[in-house]
Amino acid sequence: xxxxxxxxxxxxxxxxxxxxxxxxxxxxxxxxxxxxxxxxxxxxxxxxxxxxxxxxxxxxxxxxxxxxxxxxxxxxxxxxxxxxxxxxxxxxxxxxxxxxxxxxxxxxxxxxxxxxxxxxxxxxxxxxx
Numbered sequence: 001x002x003x004x005x006x007x008x009x010x011x012x013x014x015x016x017x018x019x020x021x022x023x024x025x026x027x028x029x030x031x032x033x034x035x036x037x038x039x040x041x042x043x044x045x046x047x048x049x050x051x052x053x054x055x056x057x058x059x060x061x062x063x064x065x066x067x068x069x070x071x072x073x074x075x076x077x078x079x080x081x082x083x084x085x086x087x088x089x090x091x092x093x094x095x096x097x098x099x100x101x102x103x104x105x106x107x108x109x110x111x112x113x114x115x116x117x118x119x120x121x122x123x124x125x126x127x128x129x
Contacts, residue, residue, distance in 0.1 A: 026041035037045060 021038065021041040021044040023041070026038040027045075028036050030036040
């Protein structure tokens with residue numbers, strides 16, 4: 001039902017907007033580089049001028065919306081780059097901690113073996129005296 005009403009409204013407005021202007025005969029040159037319009041053509045030209053103003057404003061609005069979208073995408077890309085840098089830094093830090101932990105484990109193992117060997121050696125020295 002709404003679609004039919006919209007179509008009817010568009011038909012009514014389009015008939016009044018363009019009336020019945022015969023573009024070849026409705027506009028005639030006047031004095032001093034002016035033009036004389038019939039009433040129907042005057043209404044049609046007025047509607048075209050209004051439509052042009054509306055379209056110009058829509059173009060300005062769409063251009064600003066595109067600029068805002070591009071700015072938002074740029075900000076989003078910057079945040080993504082910062083996040084990726086943070087993740088890479090954290091991964092590198094984790095890898096270095098794991099490497100240091102392996103070295104620490106090896107050192108503890110070697111110190112444990114050395115301590116055991118020295119304890120056995122000292123015990124054997126005490127037994128032999």
